[in-house]
Amino acid sequence: MLRAVAKRLEAQELIAALALALALAVLAPVAAVAQTPPAATAADPAVRARADALVQVLAGRPGYDTLFAAAFKQAVPAARFAALTQQLRTALGEPRRIERFEPLGRWAATIVIGYDRGTATGRLTLDPAAPHAISGLLITGTAPRGDTVARVQAAVAALPGTAQIGVYALDGATPTPVFETKGDTRTPLGSAFKLWVLAEAARQVAAGTLRWDQVVPVGPPSLPSGLLQGWPAGSPVTVQTLATLMISISDNTATDTLLTLLGRDRVDATAAAYGARGPVLTTREAFVVKSDPALIAAWAKGDATQRRALLTAQATRIAGATLDPMMFSAGPLANDSVEWFAAPRDMARLMASLKDAGPVVRGILAVNHGVDPASVARFAYVGFKGGSEPGVIALNLLAQAKTGRWYAVGASWHRPDAAVDEATFLPLVTRALMLVAE
Numbered sequence: 311m312l313r314a315v316a317k318r319l320e321a322q323e324l325i326a327a328l329a330l331a332l333a334l335a336v337l338a339p340v341a342a343v344a345q346t347p348p349a350a351t352a353a354d355p356a357v358r359a360r361a362d363a364l365v366q367v368l369a370g371r372p373g374y375d376t377l378f379a380a381a382f383k384q385a386v387p388a389a390r391f392a393a394l395t396q397q398l399r400t401a402l403g404e405p406r407r408i409e410r411f412e413p414l415g416r417w418a419a420t421i422v423i424g425y426d427r428g429t430a431t432g433r434l435t436l437d438p439a440a441p442h443a444i445s446g447l448l449i450t451g452t453a454p455r456g457d458t459v460a461r462v463q464a465a466v467a468a469l470p471g472t473a474q475i476g477v478y479a480l481d482g483a484t485p486t487p488v489f490e491t492k493g494d495t496r497t498p499l500g501s502a503f504k505l506w507v508l509a510e511a512a513r514q515v516a517a518g519t520l521r522w523d524q525v526v527p528v529g530p531p532s533l534p535s536g537l538l539q540g541w542p543a544g545s546p547v548t549v550q551t552l553a554t555l556m557i558s559i560s561d562n563t564a565t566d567t568l569l570t571l572l573g574r575d576r577v578d579a580t581a582a583a584y585g586a587r588g589p590v591l592t593t594r595e596a597f598v599v600k601s602d603p604a605l606i607a608a609w610a611k612g613d614a615t616q617r618r619a620l621l622t623a624q625a626t627r628i629a630g631a632t633l634d635p636m637m638f639s640a641g642p643l644a645n646d647s648v649e650w651f652a653a654p655r656d657m658a659r660l661m662a663s664l665k666d667a668g669p670v671v672r673g674i675l676a677v678n679h680g681v682d683p684a685s686v687a688r689f690a691y692v693g694f695k696g697g698s699e700p701g702v703i704a705l706n707l708l709a710q711a712k713t714g715r716w717y718a719v720g721a722s723w724h725r726p727d728a729a730v731d732e733a734t735f736l737p738l739v740t741r742a743l744m745l746v747a748e
Contacts, residue, residue, distance in 0.1 A: 353413035356442040361408050361421050361434055364444065368395050368405040368423065379443035402428040402452060412687055417442075420683040428454040431684045450682035451737035453744065459489045462742050466491050469735075471701075471725030476654035477742050480665060480716040485658040488717070488746060496585060496651045497724045500697025501535075501560045502704040503650030505660055506581040506590060508674065508695075510572050511553055512667040513580060520572075522550040522670055529567035532594045533633050536561030550670065557695050558677035562593035584663075585656030589618050591648070598628045600648050601637055610647035642701030646726040649702070654720030661708040661718035664693075672708075680707055681740045688747040690714070701725045703732050705739045709746070717746050 360377065367373040374388050399405070403426025410422035418435045431453075435446035454461065466473045474497065476490035487493060514520035525546045531539035538545070538561055552568040555561035569577055569592055578588035591599070599605045599620075608620055621628070637643065652660075664671050672693060679686045680694025691710040696703070704722040711717065721739045723730045 351413060351415055353411075353419050354416050354436070354442070357413070357417060357419050357434065357436055358408075358411060360436055360442065360444055361411060361419065364421075364434070364447075365405050365407060365423060368398065370395065370399070377444055379437050379445040382443075382445055382447070398425070398430060398452070402426065402430065402454075405430075410684055410687075412684055414683065418446075420687075422684050428452055431682050433682070451685075451740050453737070453741050457741055457745065459745060462738060462745070463489065463491050465738055466721075469723055469730075470728075471723060471730065472497055473721075473723040473735075474654055475721040475739065475742055476658060476719070477746060478655075478658040478662075478718045478720075479746075480658075480662045480718055485655070485662055485718055487655075490654060493654045493720075496653045496656075497704070497722045498645050498649040498699075498702045499652055499657075499704045499722070500649070500699050500702045501562075501565075501593075502657070502695050502697035502706050503581070503586075503590065503652075504556050504560065504565050504697075505657070505664065505695050505706065506584065506586060506650075507565060507569050507572065507577055508553055508557060508671065509584070509660060509663060509667070510577045510580040511549065511568060512664070512671050514572060514576070515549075515670075516667070520549060522548065522553075524549045526552070526567065526571055528563060529570055530563075530594065530629060532562035532566050532592070533597055533635055534562065535559060536563050538563035538567070550674070554674050554677060557674050560695075560697070566592040566594055581650075584660040585652035586650065588614050589621065590650065591621075594631075594633070595621060595628055596648055597633050597637065598624070598631045600644050601631075601634065606644045606648055610644075638700050641729060642726055643699075645699060645701045645724070654722070657706050657720035658718040661693075661706060661720070662716075665708055665716055665718075675708060680705065681736070681743065685740055685744060685747075688712070688744070698732060700729050701727070703730050703735050705736065707739070707743055709743060711747060713748070715746075717743075719743050 363373060363377055367377055374391060406424050408421050409424040409429060412420040414420060417438050421432055421434050423430045430449055431451050432447060432449040434444060436442045437445045466475050474492035474495055476493040477488040478485035479488055515522055525548055527544040528538050528541055528547055536559060537555065552564040555564040556568060574589060577590050581590050582588060599609050609617060612620060664675065675693025678694055679692045680696060686692045689709045690712050693708040696705045702724055707719040709717050719739060719742055723735050
């Protein structure tokens with residue numbers, strides 16, 4: 311669900327959020343944008359032709375009625391489309407040309423639209439049936455021309471609550487900041503804590519005590535996101551399948567199954583090496599604790615020993631609890647206490663470790679790139695894990711520039727009192743990544 315955009319955001323960030331909100335009406339959910347795109351094949355010439363025609367319509371010239379499919383026009387009426395395109399022009403100037411065109415199969419492409427003062431990246435989808443009208447348009451982000459570290463840092467600093475970002479070069483034993491804002495401040499990670507679990511799984515595989523192809527039964531269900539919560543109890547899956555679902559679609563049941571298999575003490579020890587203060591909750595434990603004010607209070611005031619004792623005492627209740635899928639509907643819920651915490655510097659060290667953990671781990675991280683395909687295409691490799699709940703978003707990227715140099719990006723935005731807007735924050739993090747693309 312998209313949330314209200316804070317008034318203090320820079321104009322280009324507001325436009326990115328509005329564009330995304332428009333596109334959500336006509337395309338698959340936004341999470342799909344972050345998934346690995348289809349293998350690039352030659353696009354039908356109609357895709358490029360429609361992309362070029364789109365530039366003129368974005369400039370306010372005639373063509374909306376004939377360029378777009380009926381379903382698009384029903385979802386995004388002409389007046390709404392005109393208002394959005396005007397806001398894009400106000401922020402970025404006049405659209406001039408398609409600066410980059412990356413096919414996504416025969417009838418889709420990622421496009422970068424060049425404006426006078428910036429660019430807009432989007433995904434264009436055509437109806438395969440003649441006359442091949444545009445059936446989907448998703449603007450995934452905007453960026454000003456001549457973007458700078460100072461601009462990105464100013465936009466992060468303008469966000470309400472606690473917002474932080476760090477970009478780190480992974481040249482030596484310790485990540486070196488390219489730039490950072492509040493890089494040593496510990497904030498909630500949401501599902502990005504699953505990177506700790508992946509790191510411990512990789513350690514055990516390297517030690518020979520676990521195999522990626524080892525078959526294990528799926529454990530008790532947690533709440534979505536994910537798939538395995540709906541599978542038959544005890545379904546056999548491999549360790550690599552659990553890890554892949556945990557990272558690529560943030561499957562909570564896969565996470566809990568893998569964490570339990572690895573052993574809490576082992577996961578706690580690995581997490582502690584990267585800034586955590588244990589114990590590391592399973593997602594089911596977190597949901598149960600968050601559902602009870604008394605447990606929230608006990609967790610918030612307890613030290614590590616007391617928290618472990620609480621989980622032991624509540625184990626039967628946690629195992630049998632019916633989880634409420636609407637528990638977050640009222641907004642932030644104990645996201646300043648019942649959570650997983652680390653700082654951008656911690657996450658950069660973790661991503662550096664995962665970079666060196668072997669091709670399986672790097673492959674798992676790259677199933678979902680986290681940023682738009684046009685941005686991914688500017689790198690030799692991009693891996694990702696994010697996390698969110700009301701009031702929390704954390705985004706972590708591992709990237710190799712085409713020069714061969716490796717980078718980690720760690721960013722988060724936390725508000726205990728109100729929601730944060732994922733559609734606002736992702737373009738900021740993408741802009742930070744693009745500063746080290748060359």
